Amino acid sequence: MRRAAPLLIGAGLLLPLAAIEPRAWLTLTVAGLAMGMLIFLVASGLTLIFGLMDVLNFAHGALFSWGAYAGFTVAVAVNARWGWAASPSVWANAGLLLLAVAGSVAAAFALGVLLERVIVRPVYGQHLFQILITLGATIVLEELIRVVWGPNDQVMPVPATFQGSWDVADVVVLRFPAIAIALGLAVYAAMQWLLTHTRVGLIVRAGVENTEMVQVMGHDIRRYFTAVFAAGSGLAGLGGLMWGMFSQAIRPSMGGEQLIFAFIVVIIGGLGSVTGSLVGALLVGLAYNYVAFLVPKAAIGVTMGIMVLVLLVRPTGLYGAGR
Amino acid sequence: MSAGVITAVQAARRAARRARGRSPALYLRLALVAAWALLPALQPSYQLLDLALKVALFATLAASYDVVIGYTGIVSFGHAMFFGFGAYAVALAVGRLGAPTYGHLLLGVLAGVAVSGVVAVVIGVFSLRVKALFFAMITLAFAEFALILAVQWGALTGGEDGLSPRMPGVFAAGAAGPLGLPGRVVTYYALLTICLGLFLLMGRFVHSPLGRTLQAIRDNELRAEALGYRTFVFQLVASSFGSVVAAVLGGGYAVWVRYVNPESALGIPIMLDVLLMVIIGGIGTLEGGLVGAAVLLTARTLLPNLRGLGGSLVAGSEILQRLSERWLLYFGILFVLVVFFFPRGVLGTLREVAARRRGGAAPEA
Numbered sequence: 001m002r003r004a005a006p007l008l009i010g011a012g013l014l015l016p017l018a019a020i021e022p023r024a025w026l027t028l029t030v031a032g033l034a035m036g037m038l039i040f041l042v043a044s045g046l047t048l049i050f051g052l053m054d055v056l057n058f059a060h061g062a063l064f065s066w067g068a069y070a071g072f073t074v075a076v077a078v079n080a081r082w083g084w085a086a087s088p089s090v091w092a093n094a095g096l097l098l099l100a101v102a103g104s105v106a107a108a109f110a111l112g113v114l115l116e117r118v119i120v121r122p123v124y125g126q127h128l129f130q131i132l133i134t135l136g137a138t139i140v141l142e143e144l145i146r147v148v149w150g151p152n153d154q155v156m157p158v159p160a161t162f163q164g165s166w167d168v169a170d171v172v173v174l175r176f177p178a179i180a181i182a183l184g185l186a187v188y189a190a191m192q193w194l195l196t197h198t199r200v201g202l203i204v205r206a207g208v209e210n211t212e213m214v215q216v217m218g219h220d221i222r223r224y225f226t227a228v229f230a231a232g233s234g235l236a237g238l239g240g241l242m243w244g245m246f247s248q249a250i251r252p253s254m255g256g257e258q259l260i261f262a263f264i265v266v267i268i269g270g271l272g273s274v275t276g277s278l279v280g281a282l283l284v285g286l287a288y289n290y291v292a293f294l295v296p297k298a299a300i301g302v303t304m305g306i307m308v309l310v311l312l313v314r315p316t317g318l319y320g321a322g323r
Numbered sequence: 324m325s326a327g328v329i330t331a332v333q334a335a336r337r338a339a340r341r342a343r344g345r346s347p348a349l350y351l352r353l354a355l356v357a358a359w360a361l362l363p364a365l366q367p368s369y370q371l372l373d374l375a376l377k378v379a380l381f382a383t384l385a386a387s388y389d390v391v392i393g394y395t396g397i398v399s400f401g402h403a404m405f406f407g408f409g410a411y412a413v414a415l416a417v418g419r420l421g422a423p424t425y426g427h428l429l430l431g432v433l434a435g436v437a438v439s440g441v442v443a444v445v446i447g448v449f450s451l452r453v454k455a456l457f458f459a460m461i462t463l464a465f466a467e468f469a470l471i472l473a474v475q476w477g478a479l480t481g482g483e484d485g486l487s488p489r490m491p492g493v494f495a496a497g498a499a500g501p502l503g504l505p506g507r508v509v510t511y512y513a514l515l516t517i518c519l520g521l522f523l524l525m526g527r528f529v530h531s532p533l534g535r536t537l538q539a540i541r542d543n544e545l546r547a548e549a550l551g552y553r554t555f556v557f558q559l560v561a562s563s564f565g566s567v568v569a570a571v572l573g574g575g576y577a578v579w580v581r582y583v584n585p586e587s588a589l590g591i592p593i594m595l596d597v598l599l600m601v602i603i604g605g606i607g608t609l610e611g612g613l614v615g616a617a618v619l620l621t622a623r624t625l626l627p628n629l630r631g632l633g634g635s636l637v638a639g640s641e642i643l644q645r646l647s648e649r650w651l652l653y654f655g656i657l658f659v660l661v662v663f664f665f666p667r668g669v670l671g672t673l674r675e676v677a678a679r680r681r682g683g684a685a686p687e688a
Contacts, residue, residue, distance in 0.1 A: 056456055119659070131398050131459055132602065132662045139595070139655030147649055256591075260467050263460040300471050304464060311449045 016290040027174070028289045034177030036285025037184025038246060041239030042258055043265040043277040044191065045232025051208040051272025053225050055120055056127070058134040060236050061259030062141035063108045063115075065252060067237020068156075068244040069149055071104030075157050086160055093159030100241055108237020111141070112230035120229065121222075138256070145252040153251045156244045180242050187235070188278055195274065204228060208272050264303050268310045270320025279318060332535075355613070359515060363508045374624055376511055378616045380576055383518040385600040385612025386525055387568035392598075393607035394529045395561040396541030397451070400594055401462030404469045405443065405566040407589030409435035409573025411473070411480060414583040418488025425491050432574040439570035443563040451558050458562070466594065473585040485584025494578050514575045521568055525609060528564060537561050599654065602661055605668025614669045 017025055046060050075096060078084055084096040119137055123129040158176065165174045195201035207214045207221055215221050243258065244250040265284050269276025284303045292299040310318060329337070362375050388402045409432070416431030417423045446465055450457040473480045480486065489495060493506040494513075501509070528534055540547040540554045548554050577583050586592070600619055604611025665672050 056459065122663070127456060128392070128396065128398060128606075129662060129666065132598075133659060135595075135598075136655055136659035136662060139651060139658065143649045143652035143655055147652065260464050264464055267457065267460060297475050300468055304468050307461075307464070308449060315452050 016294070019294055020290065024293065028293055029286065030173055030177050030181070032286035032289035033282060034174075034180040034184075034246065034285070035289060036282035037181050038239050038243050039258070039261050039265055039285060040184055040278050040281035041187060041235050041242070043262040043269070043281055044187075044274050045235040046262050047266045047269065047272055047274060047277045048204075048208075048228055049232045050266070052204060052211070052228050053120075053124065054127075054211075055124070055130050055229075056134070057120070057229075057232075058131060058259070059115055059119075059137040059141065060232070060262065061255030061257075062138040062145075063111055063233045063236040063255070064240035064243070064258050065145055065250075065255035066111055066141060066240070067104035067108040067234075068240035068250045068254060069145055069154075070107030070237065071100040071241035072149075072154060072156055072244060072250055074103030075100040079157050084159065088160065093162065096157075096159050097162070097245075101238060104237045104241035105234040108240070109230050109234040111237075112233025113226060115233070116226050116229040121225075142252050142255065149252075151252060153249050156248050156250055158245050158248055162245070176246055180246060183242065187238075188274070191274055200224075200227075261303070264307045267307055267317055270317025273317070273319035276317055276319030352610070356519065360512075363511055370624070372507070372511060374620060376514060376579055378613070378620050379515055379518045380572055380579065381597070381600060381616040381620060382613035383521050384569060384572045385597050385604065385615055386522060386609050387565045387572065388597050389601050389604075389607065389609055389612055390525055390529060390568070391562050391565040392601060393609075394534060394541065395537045395558055395565075397558055397562060398456075398459040399462045399562060399565075400459060400591075401443075401446065401466045401469075402565065402569050402597060403591070403594035404462075404466040404589060405439040405569040406573040406576070406593065406597075407469065407473070407583075407585075408439045408442070409570035409575075410577040410583045410588040411435070411486070411573075412438060412570070413574040413577040414486040414488045415479070417490060418486055423489055423491035423495075428491055428494070428578070431577075432571060435570040435574050436567050439566045440563055443566035444559065447559040447562050451555055451562070466589075466591065470585055470589050470591070473589055481584070483585065485582060485587070487582045488577075490578055490581055510579060514579055517571070517575055521571065522609075525568065529609060533557070533560070599658055601668075602658065603668055605671030605674075606666075608668065608670040608674070611668050611670035618669075 016028075020028065042060065042064055046057060049055055049057050049060075078096050078099050079086075082092070084092040087093065115134075115137060119133050120130065123133055162176045162179055166178070167173075193201075195205055203214060203219055204224055207224060211221055239258070240250075240255065243254065261284060265277055265280040267280075268283065269278070269280035283306060287302050287306060288299050291302040314320070359375060359379060363372065367375075384402075384406060388399075391397060391399050391402065412435030413428065413431035416427045416434060420427050420430075442465075446461060447458070450461040474482055476482075493501075493509045495506065529537070536547065536552055536557055539550075540552065540557055544554055573588060576588065580587075596619060600612055600615030602615070603618055604613065604615035661668065667675060
């Protein structure tokens with residue numbers, strides 16, 4: 001199944017060509033890959049947290065929304081002070097994006113530490129209470145967004161450089177999705193490097209395999225729990241900001257909607273596998289965009305269809321360990 | 324087994340049967356049933372009668388959810404979806420097949436039960452094979468899918484606006500029933516009887532040998548498996564049973580309010596309400612749902628008045644104003660606090676206290 005995954009993605013990429021004309025196909029593919037990468041940002045944190053700590057974090061979607069709103073606040077403040085969003089300078093635009101990213105990641109990271117320490121830590125090992133308590137945290141966090149920023153949609157300021165599109169050989173390539181794809185690949189590469197080439201990554205991977213054994217070896221696994229939980233939260237926050245810029249609008253319930261996609265992706269990829277969540281996210285993103293173009297109403301159904309199909313063939317997901 | 328020798332389980336059951344007549348719980352239950360049954364005789368306001376029956380319906384719904392979450396230990400987020408299937412099936416059968424008859428009503432209930440049963444088994448087969456945790460994620464995805472389907476498929480379901488079918492015979496708006504009773508009161512008794520029947524059925528279910536096995540799986544799945552029980556099959560039976568009960572209740576809800584839309588019958592908010600009812604009342608108590616439903620629905624009915632008061636008190640600040648409007652925020656905080664400090668809920672905690680006073684061990688859930 002692992003070896004079949006590239007084949008699966010290849011088939012998923014090329015099959016729709018039969019029904020869609022090539023130029024529209026390319027535009028859809030870029031949009032699909034971008035969507036997949038953004039879902040990957042959310043799903044990778046979710047899958048690592050689950051793999052390492054055996055915690056199903058329902059609050060992940062709320063952290064996504066918080067990241068979007070925190071980044072939004074930074075972007076609006078920076079824009080009001082220096083006018084960096086509308087400025088023609090690429091550097092000013094990039095600066096705005098970087099500051100917004102820093103704001104959203106910092107906020108989500110801090111919330112992640114808080115959540116892990118206060119809410120999740122007391123209920124390790126009790127699945128039912130984990131789900132209930134993170135669900136409660138979701139309600140509270142989402143309502144707090146409505147209290148602080150108001151219940152209505154907000155328009156996200158997007159730097160001028162990243163709006164519009166590039167024409168590459170007569171094909172329209174939207175700029176922001178292209179940046180989202182690059183960012184997603186960079187995050188994946190960084191995560192892979194961190195997990196396979198550093199000592200921290202080694203311990204985290206060992207923890208995914210067998211938590212007790214890592215403790216026996218003298219490592220304080222709780223510290224790694226907090227770190228992974230917070231890092232996953234930061235990724236969710238980053239995903240939220242990028243999604244907000246992608247769709248140019250943010251609203252309090254956006255996290256809950258993305259969480260369902262992330263769950264589907266995590267199930268497809270296999271709980272605990274980062275590569276699996278990348279493959280799953282790309283599959284879902286592409287399929288969603290192709291089908292939304294061909295049969296708009298069936299779009300959400302097709303992601304469910306993929307999930308059911310994968311579960312039929314491999315109940316633990318594409319890259320899931322057999323447990 | 325020779326006569327005269329009884330197993331430990333039989334002995335425990337005999338002791339429980341003997342204690343039944345002496346325990347206050349039985350009389351409390353009878354008093355509650357009597358209160359609900361006698362309420363229409365007091366000729367209450369429309370609102371009070373409505374609240375009383377909704378409490379009964381949602382208490383039973385919460386109990387059916389408790390069978391899944393509390394007695395079997397699998398977290399489902401699709402329970403409201405099955406409730407919605409029942410409601411929509413009744414609304415469609417009564418509203419879309421010509422002049423409404425009792426036959427259509429029965430057909431609707433049966434169709435809702437059949438659809439729910441099939442969907443529950445399919446979801447269970449897909450997700451329970453690996454990890455019960457999958458169930459939470461997959462039911463959430465399916466529930467979202469059902470919601471989108473109900474909104475998008477406007478030609479059949481009426482979209483966001485929903486359906487408001489005309490009910491047959493005594494269940495219709497403003498109809499007169501036999502013995503000079505208003506149709507509304509007859510409907511009330513019919514639905515109350517259904518709720519009571521379902522409650523008894525669920526009580527029988529969880530205290531049957533099957534129910535005992537479910538609790539064993541909940542407490543220690545590995546051990547139950549080692550004892551030779553096919554845990555997957557038991558979990559599948561329990562989740563399907565709970566879903567079918569929810570579908571029947573959804574049908575009852577549609578008959579009572581004569582209106583079904585995605586938000587009121589299918590949505591995630593309904594799911595959260597039911598979850599909250601179970602948590603407040605006490606996981607694994609069955610009757611706890613009644614406490615939860617009564618608290619939540621009464622609060623929901625009274626809250627708009629309080630909200631107006633709160634709004635006028637803090638008219639100055641925008642954020643304070645918003646704080647007073649977001650009642651869901653307080654429900655969320657309450658939810659977290661209850662899970663943390665009263666993980667057994669109101670009824671579970673009461674039973675614990677009562678058991679401790681008797682000097683016995685903690686009560687079984």
